Amino acid sequence: MRAIGIYKHTSVDQADSFTEEQVDKPTASGEDVLVKVKAVSVNPVDTKQRKQKEDDGNFRILGFDAAGIIEEVGENVEGFQPGDEVYYAGSVTRQGSNSEFQLVDYKVIAKKPENLSFAEAAALPLTALTAWEAMFEKMHIPLDAEANKDKTILLVNAAGGVGSIASQFAQLYGLNVVGTASREETITWAKQHGTERVINHHEPFHPQLEKLGIDNVDYVFCMHQLDKAWDDIIEVVKPEGIICAITGPVEDIKLTDLTSKSLTLVWEYMFTRTLHQTPSRYKQGEILSKVAELVEDERIRTTKAEELEGLTVKNVQKAHKQLEDGSMIGKLVISV
Template sequence: MKAVGLYEYLPADNPKSLQDVEVDKPSAAGRDLLVEIKAVSVNPVDTKVRAPKEGQEDEPKILGWDASGIVRETGSEVTMFQPGDEVYYAGAVNRPGSNSEYHLVDERIVGRKPSALSFSEAAAVPLTTITAWEALFERMNIPRDKEENKDRSILMIGAAGGVGSIAVQLAAEAGLTVIGTASRKETEEWTRSHGADYVINHYENFREQLEKHGFQDVDYIFCMNATETHWESMSDVIKPQGKICTIVEAKENLNMNLIKNKSVSFLWEFMFTRPVYETEDMIRQHELLQEASQMFDDGTLKTTVTKKLSGLHGENMRKAHQILEEGRMIGKLVVEVQTQ
């Protein structure tokens, strides 16, 4: 079958970085589904895995951890899906990715595609939805109760990106006062349109901006950009006994003493933890994708796709990686197998 893979870890503009390859079509076994891929989206994790580094692969390494498609085969232990089902999912970073004609994925991390969304619209949201959902409701344990949250606030750093675009919607739906960060007019408008009550600039002093909007501090902070850059500012404005969650690895050691006297909780969110370690609660990703699917169908959540490329091949994947690495992407970029 056709796929896009790499043998060397090279810059995205190098024609050898992501190449068209032919690999064997896999077969479903155990709890795996064989999915015919209809669309994929590209995430920062894709660019980080591809980024230049030493080492070569004997077999093509296939990236891609966001997809939608149709189940074509099921393993002998599959109980929740059958051939013909339309699905969406993010997969597992320790297995071959979805940039191929067919893809194997464990049913416990797959949800039924929202019927209101096209394959392209659906491919844009699994990884970001799982990440945002786990960060808000499972890592920080924010209640999903508007009455309970009516006097609580959350600061979201990098609110216009893929994860932020979903997180803002989920937090607003839960009744939190949402303060997003953005630095351009278009990202500010995007953040407000997805449910943010206030928007501040992440290049300027957090406290001064928050005080202008009537906030001395915030109950929660969700960091989706440059953890070490914003660490002192986050430590300053988090409320005593508040919670900070980040999805971005720090490039330098963080001074945890800054939050010690406030008894602040610091949390990591990595959405691949459950599938990589096959945790006992791995099926929670299936369950939350199922619930999110209903929310997309009833209009509570909206897809975040803003750019599409047609044709799942090396040239388009290289182009997609370059766009993401420019650092100005709003929402999500999707690559369609064919125009829909």
């Protein structure tokens, strides 16, 4: 089968940063399904994994968001059969989705929303899982709009891939949603995806919130450069409030800043369950099934912002460059 990958880390600006190879088509066994990939989405984790690749002679296939059609199922797979259209985020410990076929643990996949194309569906898994786990498992936000009606969440980087779906979840479950964005296009995108009010993350948070009639917030979900936003976050979060982060750096953060307000700081890493094969990894399949239901009921929508046609070296390289430039809005998808 055809696959796009790397042998070692090189700058994305180099012409040979990615390579197309013919590799053996895998066979499904045990708890795996073999998926014929129809679309993939590119995430910051792709660029991070690329930069960590050692020059060990092994061919690494990246890609951690996909939608496709099940071709084969292992003997221990339950609830899926060949022909099912599915979507998933996979695992960083296995070969990725930038290929014609991919093996995936059936416990972390779900049937894709019927009202979305493969490209639209591929935009959702990694970011939806990240946002759901962060908000409803790590921060313990109730799945109850009435219980949340007087609660406010601040989303740092509301127009990014995770922010674009987190804002929809927050609005759906009754939270007052404030997000950060700084450019006209990111402000517009954030407001289109559930962020009710916007502040600029390049300016102090508290004065901007005060102008909106908000003194402090119950929850902060930081999805970009935690160290730069740290002082502002500590200032605006309520006593006994909860902060969740998904990205560093953390070297200059003082945990003692949490003490006087008895704040809780939690971390969300979507790949924990597959990386460590936790008994709870089946929950990722359940979450994606719930997300598909919400999409089909038109209560949330895809966050696909851009689509490239064709899984080629050129398109994968272009996608990585756009992510490294730091100007992405929503999700970038490559259709196969």
